[in-house]
Amino acid sequence: MTQADLARKVGAATRSVTSWEAGDATPHPNYNAKLNELFADQIPHEEMVAGPRLKEATVPELLAELQLRFAHLARVTRQAQPKGSAQ
Incomplete structure (x- = not known):
């Protein structure tokens, strides 16, 4: 999924997704x-269990969980790319 695809799916600007992914x-x-x-099925179960329960989480806990999920998604995306391909 590209940043533009994610932006479209959540209703955000592509530049916002770029900032999220960069940690800015x-x-x-x-x-x-x-x-x-969108990402629940892409996170290993053990990481989901360790994360906060979304309904009971505070804003900082939610943001930390999203950061974890974006980092994991970035790792998975990099691993899935053929060697020598540019994004």
Whole structure:
């Protein structure tokens, strides 16, 4: 999924997704439910269990969880790319 694809799916600007992925900004809480829905099946179960329960989490806990999920997604994406391919 490209940054533009993710932006379209959650209703954000592509530049916002770029900032989230770079760690320059965190997603506004309005995006949390959609991001969770999109990425929940891509996070290893043990990492999900260790993360906060979304309904009971504080804003800092949610942001930390999203950061963890973006970092994991970035690792998975890099691993899936053929060697020598540019993104």
